[in-house]
Amino acid sequence: MPFHPLKFKDAFSLLYAEKNRASFILFSGIYCFCFLYIFSPHNMSTWYEADYLGPAWVLLIFSLSAVAGLVLSRFILAKVFKDQNLTNSQYFLWFLGEVLLITATVNTSNVLMHNYLSFSFHEYLDTLRYTFLLLLQTYAIGLMWFYTREKSQELENLENTFKDAPKKANMLALTDEQDKPVISIDPENLVMIKAEDNYVQVYFIIGVDLKKELIRNSIKKLEPQIARHGFARIHRSYIVNYSKVVLFKKNSRGYHICLEGLDKMEIPVSASYLPAFSKIVSLTP
Structure with a gap:
């Protein structure tokens, strides 16, 4: 099968189906929590050791906040703005907007849980940095899986076409x-x-x-x-x-x-x- 280079004007279809969106959101929530809790980038788990909830619960709330942002983006805003018509380049801009939205949900949860924090542009930017790096990994892994599955299905369909070929004289x-x-x-x-x-x-x-x-x-x-x-x-x-x-x-x-x-x-x-x-x-x- 020849390599088909990514074209920015092509329609983005990997997350059209609602079951794909739901699967992606579930994967994102699980991946974010596991990555934050197990790998603890920047020793993040130690930040909340003295917290009354404990690091596991704090990081779980952050992950659920990210899931809430994705649900809002994938199921509500997507219908309002009809994202089924987006091209690959437009979807990249959508992703950047989604990062800003999820940063807002996570930042809100963080400030509400910790009375020593306050809503500020500096606090938002600090959260944005970690959110972007984590979502970049999540999207790369999740979309790669959807893309691989789609191409595997196309290959299977083509193989079925070849199998049926000898049965037809006018192929x-x-x-x-x-x-x-x-x-x-x-x-x-x-x-x-x-x-x-x-x-x-x-x-x-x-x-x-x-x-x-x-x-x-x-x-x-x-x-x-x-x-x-x-x-x-x-x-x-x-x-x-x-x-x-x-x-x-x-x-x-x-x-x-x-x-x-x-x-x-x-x-x-x-x-x-x-x-x-x-x-x-x-x-x-």
Whole structure:
């Protein structure tokens, strides 16, 4: 499977599902407490040895305060600001805002528990330093696990596709730049191919899920391989499955189509390919 570099304009989807959010919050709370209590950075456990609650309870309250901030961010603010539409770069800014929010919840708990502390900008900044370093670890580990699980599921789906390939006589093999097969798929499940620099992004359907696979090849080289299966070029960067076209429209920016499974993506039809596309559309019952 080719390496797909992180693109800041891509949609961030690892925490879309509510069960992923809940799992991440639970992991964050447990990780924060264990890290603070067991590893005791900056000898933090000794800070509260004389405290009437004891270091374990104080650090547990800090961890629960962080969990409260994450619940507020992940389940309440996320719905208000519709974070499902965030890109990777926008989510990084969301993370920074989340750090500020969690710092506020932890700082509030700390001041309320200890009468020798007071609400001040200096106290907030001191808490911010520790909160940022701890959340950076939590996010790195948690999101890496979600990312690995997602890619493992995609790999399993692709393996299942290969297993089913011999059963179908009309399977379409997509190759890389060295003509080595990368994906074998039923043409009916292939939605679109999009050019991306030295790669092509292949959009296909498995069951009811839309998947993507990055292949190192050119769209020009793949076009002859799939043309006879009901695919055609509509733009220098797009080859689409005509049977998946659900909408064809014109607006101030030109002609666009929408494809089944890609409802939120408007795909341009360039002027040079418009006559051939219009002819095929007009022949469709």
